Each structure stands twice: as structure tokens, then as C-alpha cells.
Amino acid sequence: MTKPxxxxxxxxxxxxxxxxxxxxxxxxxxxxxxxxxSNSSPRALDEVQKLAGRPLTAYQADLRDRxxxxxxxxxxxxxxxxxxxxxxxxxxSMRIPLDYFxxxxxxxxxxxxxxxxxxxxxxxxxxxxxxxxSSDATLLGEDEPTAPTSPYxxxxxxxEQLLADTCDRYSEFSAVSLRYFNPxxxxxxxxxxxxxxxxxxxxxxxxxxxxxxxxxxxxxxxSDYPTPDGTAIRDYIHVVDVADGxxxxxxxxxxxxxxxxxxxxxxxxxxxxxxxxxFSQACGKTLPYELTDRRPGDAIRAVxxxxxxxxxxxxxxxxxxxxxxxxxxxxxxLNPAGYDRAAGxxxxxxxxxxxx
Ligand code: UD1
Numbered sequence: 001m002t003k004p005x006x007x008x009x010x011x012x013x014x015x016x017x018x019x020x021x022x023x024x025x026x027x028x029x030x031x032x033x034x035x036x037x038s039n040s041s042p043r044a045l046d047e048v049q050k051l052a053g054r055p056l057t058a059y060q061a062d063l064r065d066r067x068x069x070x071x072x073x074x075x076x077x078x079x080x081x082x083x084x085x086x087x088x089x090x091x092x093s094m095r096i097p098l099d100y101f102x103x104x105x106x107x108x109x110x111x112x113x114x115x116x117x118x119x120x121x122x123x124x125x126x127x128x129x130x131x132x133x134s135s136d137a138t139l140l141g142e143d144e145p146t147a148p149t150s151p152y153x154x155x156x157x158x159x160e161q162l163l164a165d166t167c168d169r170y171s172e173f174s175a176v177s178l179r180y181f182n183p184x185x186x187x188x189x190x191x192x193x194x195x196x197x198x199x200x201x202x203x204x205x206x207x208x209x210x211x212x213x214x215x216x217x218x219x220x221x222x223s224d225y226p227t228p229d230g231t232a233i234r235d236y237i238h239v240v241d242v243a244d245g246x247x248x249x250x251x252x253x254x255x256x257x258x259x260x261x262x263x264x265x266x267x268x269x270x271x272x273x274x275x276x277x278x279f280s281q282a283c284g285k286t287l288p289y290e291l292t293d294r295r296p297g298d299a300i301r302a303v304x305x306x307x308x309x310x311x312x313x314x315x316x317x318x319x320x321x322x323x324x325x326x327x328x329x330x331x332x333x334l335n336p337a338g339y340d341r342a343a344g345x346x347x348x349x350x351x352x353x354x355x356x
Pocket of ligand 1: 128298
């Protein structure tokens, strides 16, 4: 295992990206971020640097802009890349599929081309359990057949295929694809967390915004599923555990050639109503909710078989559902309106790629 020293994180200002920056800075890595801030705030990176007590370098750029990306690679001795930057809302992807293919697949292709041009051959890819589709399996293992059911899911699936093809063609390439389940929570400090633009699509940020008074009540999508309480079951995982998994993956890139796929989940399922109960405990008030129709396209159950990553890397999640709710709530109470976007990029954390 060779430890990379300088890691490029695409989408580093986003929810999982910002926590991964803290994790890497805390382990002594040099961190370079590329983010277009289309669904994130550069202020997250200010908080990252304060939390870690160390600086990083950030560039505002779209990954499809080869010239901008080229300049970033030319300016830093990058050893490995962790690639988060992508669009990620299932429902939105049904409305604007071409945007999803262009940004997610086009961005990944541009990144791989630039990596090759600069002799960088190690990549950790942010994938998702969404590639499994609506499987009936109790626990989803990595060998479960893939059956993506939305343009978002297909974009992740295609990226995995093109990573496999790239690794097949160029033997010096090694890649790890992490298929994670439902990342939630926030850094225990409450200084960085999930801050989606507009009305949240995902359940945890929706709940925190209800609890803080920005939204009226949670709609629980579907109460007639064949589950013990009738609501859908997911494998929620603390974002700090997900970030830890990415650091480990970056350190394991040299273990084997080619593309390797790992689930990141806890192996423990929680229903929407169990999550509401856990969150109500964490925030000290009963969360208002109503039972509504199912959301089209939702799986009944998506829980990881998390044994491969435990067996091969010794990785175990450290946080339980109560901690996920506690930390998500802390971030929301400390940042009731989210990051202050009005301030725009700050000089110490964000430069445009042209300024390189
Ligand atoms: C989905 C994808 C996941 C992707 C994520 C990104 C699947 C199986 N999973 O997660 O890979 O990374 O989107 O956006 O495609 N819920 C409510 N009310 C709400 C919101 C959600 O009841 O207002 C319920 C949903 O029906 C679901 C659970 O909460 O049962 C979790 O939903 P959500 O947080 O949106 O994540 P997924 O759809 O599971």
C-alpha cells in the first residue's frame, strides 16, 4: 500500500466531499479541490480548513472544461483523485436526463483524459446503491445484478463501466468504486453538513428543515409497503464513516489493478418511521409528519451487505442512527439558514481555475 500525498477531490465543497476533505487533511494529506459550486458553497471549505487547522487549495471549475482541469493538474503533484462531482437527484434526472449524462458521464470522461495526460492513474469513484435498482434481496452484496432504473442511476452505472474499460485498456490504472447507501448526519462539530439548494429531496435534510421551522411537516412517502410498519427501509450511514471509507479506499488503490467495487453501508435497515422517531429523540420534539402516497421509483428496501469492505479492509462504521440524527440536527441548529451563500467565494478558499 503506497499512501498518496496529494489528493484531488472533485466536488470537495459538497456534502460528502467536504467531510472527506476534513478526513484527509486530518491524516496529513495535501488536498486540492475542484468544484463548480452549482450545488455547494465555498463557505463549506472555509469551515473545513478551520476544522482541520490546515489549508487546502480550491478551484472553481466545471470538470468538462478540459483547459481548466489541465491547469489544476499542471499546478499540483496529484497522486490520486477522489471523484464526487456529479448531479445526484433521482427525480430531477427523470426531467433532465441529458444534463445528467452530460455532467456525470462527460465530467468523468474529461477527468480520466486529464488524469492520463498527467500520468495520474489512481481514482476513487463516488457510486451509489442506486445501481442495484429495485432488488428483492434482503441484503445487497456487490455481486447483486445491477439494474439502474433512473437516468441518475444509469449515469453512475455507465461511469463504473467506463472505469472498468479504462482500467482494462491501461494496466497502470487502478480504481475503486464505492457504492454507498444513504449518507446522512454531519461532522460532530456541527460546522459542516448537508445544505441542499431549494427544497430538499432527501429525507434527512427535509426533517431537519421541518424541525427548525423552515418547512411545515414531513411527507412520509408510502405506508403500505410490505415492511413491519409499512414504510420503506434504507441503510442510513453517517457521513463521517463514508468520508473515512474514502480515505481508506485512496490508501488501498495500489492493492490490486483494475476496478474494484465496494459497498459502504452499515448493514442495518431503518424504516422512515423509525428514522422519524430517532430524529424526534435527537431534536427533543415530535417531528410533524403525514403519511402520503408512495414516491414513484422508490425501492421498498435497500440495505447493504457490508461484509466485503469489513473483510478486505477492516472498515466498520462507527456511528449509529442516534448519532446521525444528533449530528444532522446540530448542523441545522448552528446553521439554521444553511451556509451563507450571499457572501460568495472567499479569497482564502476559492480561486478560479484561470487564476492558476
Ligand atoms: C436515492 C438513491 C441514492 C441516491 C440518493 C441521492 C435509490 C435506491 N437511492 O436515495 O442512491 O444517492 O437518492 O438523492 O435510488 N422519504 C420520505 N419523505 C421525503 C423524502 C424521502 O418519506 O420527503 C423517504 C423515501 O421514500 C425513502 C427514504 O425516505 O424511503 C429515503 O429517501 P431519500 O433520502 O430521498 O433517499 P433515497 O431515495 O433512498
